[in-house]
Amino acid sequence: MKKFVLFVVLMLVFSITAGTVRASDTLTEIKRKGVMVVGVRDALPPFGYFNNEGQLVGYDLDYAKAIARELKVKLKFVAVSADSRIPRLVNGDVDIIVACLSKTAERDKLVDFSLTYFVNGQRFIARKGLFKYPRDFAGKTVGLAKGTTAGEVLAREIPSAVQRQYDDYSAALTALRKGEVDAVSTDEVILKGLYLEMPDKERFEIPPAQISGETMGIAVREGDAPILAAINKILMKLEKSGEADRIYATWFGPGTSFERVKNFNRGMR
16 A cells, blocks of 8 residues: 555656656757647737638737747647637647737736737727717626636726626627627727628727726746747847837738737837
8 A cells, every 4th residue: 555655656746747847848849849839819810810812820920930930940820719728738739829818917827928029908899889988888798708818807997897708709799799798898909800800890889998908928838938038038039120010010000900009118028
């Protein structure tokens, strides 16, 4: 019996140690394979989506390409949902996540985040003319997508709002059309993309009410110091060279569908 207990303890120690080695050795493994597997969104303009030519493009993908180029490895994209992003990273299905992931205290317990590469704010899509200020949504029913931080922010900023969770944004917008919810809420850039794709957008609007400002980062497995340091070094290099500004201008610059002023600084945590 004592031998069995000792065996179990040793196996647990080995398992924990092996897990730690894997978590801290992603960079070496990427270079050994010559390929970096990146979790991205594939239906979320302008961060990651298929364009009219059937190519997977977007802001996040441009950053992933730049990181792979600097590491001198090939790139493989794996589509992830809002709900599956962190689990697929933790499980080892992907090496890093570049998928419109906001930094939060809860997420920081599960993964490690890079320097900020985008700042976003939470807003709403609603029927035209009904809402203007955050207080207007008090007591209203708001549709949200599972796996996002929108519910946490809404509960904090407008606690009387009634939340309804849906599997994805498409289902939430369908509920809005049917009158099952009064609005749909998420990050403003995502909302803009959803709004532009709505066939009946003339019935709806994104009112000026904003309830948060969130920073986005590239996620790596917790304790994965070498790959995190490499990514941060690359992000700083992209800022210094001006490439980060060029990537931003491609997707958010003057004349783009998502035009907005860059509101974050080099090296922002």
